[in-house]
Amino acid sequence: MSDHNIVDEHVEQYIRALLPKSSGLLYELERYADEHRVPIVQPEIAQYLKVLMKVHKPVRVLEIGTAIGYSATLMAEQMEKGVIETIELKKEMVSIAAETFEKLKLYKPNVDIIQHHGDAIGVLENMNSEFDLIFIDASKGHYKAFLELCLPMLKPHGLIVSDNVLYKGMVATNLYLVRRKITIVKRMRIYLDFISNHPELDTTVLPMGDGMAISYKKEADGA
Numbered sequence: 001m002s003d004h005n006i007v008d009e010h011v012e013q014y015i016r017a018l019l020p021k022s023s024g025l026l027y028e029l030e031r032y033a034d035e036h037r038v039p040i041v042q043p044e045i046a047q048y049l050k051v052l053m054k055v056h057k058p059v060r061v062l063e064i065g066t067a068i069g070y071s072a073t074l075m076a077e078q079m080e081k082g083v084i085e086t087i088e089l090k091k092e093m094v095s096i097a098a099e100t101f102e103k104l105k106l107y108k109p110n111v112d113i114i115q116h117h118g119d120a121i122g123v124l125e126n127m128n129s130e131f132d133l134i135f136i137d138a139s140k141g142h143y144k145a146f147l148e149l150c151l152p153m154l155k156p157h158g159l160i161v162s163d164n165v166l167y168k169g170m171v172a173t174n175l176y177l178v179r180r181k182i183t184i185v186k187r188m189r190i191y192l193d194f195i196s197n198h199p200e201l202d203t204t205v206l207p208m209g210d211g212m213a214i215s216y217k218k219e220a221d222g223a
């Protein structure tokens, strides 16, 4: 089993070996994240996001959890034009991401990145916008609160991608549960139950990376 207790290690390694090597800004950010131990999306999740962006073609994207701007860069690279609004709590990360987005602007001038600094709960409470895709990748204990605030801003047919939803295998079974994570794990179970049974959403939970959920927002008539 991999250190995420979700996928067999040999399967994870095999899939990772199939992935094309990153280059340019993404490669630079991967190296930075590795050296400075900044958590960024795992390689297979990055590749999935890339394919999802190509298929879904969102023009307005919201990201919760910018870190150094790796996933925002990855998504922006797939967009012809549009806007990514991204929220980050830590000031240091906001500054590093701002440098990332300066570099991105040089080759993606038609994708505007709007950075928000602060707790996503407060930022979302004051946001009034519309999005085609929302990527949730921040404090795992708050996903349900994030979703309740951003779901009204997601257009029908829009997608919510939630990362780390199986949290090192602890969400699916108590076998891997460590005591200090009990609250986060309980909250994540409530979140998965909530999005899986929400009348406005069709959700699929994928056992890849640290677990990813994709939720599709239906039309008001349920279509």
Ligand SMILES: C[S@@+](CC[C@H](N)C(=O)[O-])C[C@H]1O[C@@H](n2cnc3c(N)ncnc32)[C@H](O)[C@@H]1O
Residues within 6 Å of the ligand: 039, 040, 041, 064, 065, 066, 067, 068, 069, 070, 071, 072, 087, 088, 089, 090, 093, 118, 119, 120, 121, 137, 138, 139, 142
């Ligand atoms: C896993 S990292 C994001 C990685 C990024 N999406 C990527 O793949 O490149 C999570 C980030 O969310 C930020 N964060 C955590 N809780 C937050 C909150 N309540 N509001 C805003 N940002 C938050 C953390 O500071 C951290 O930088």
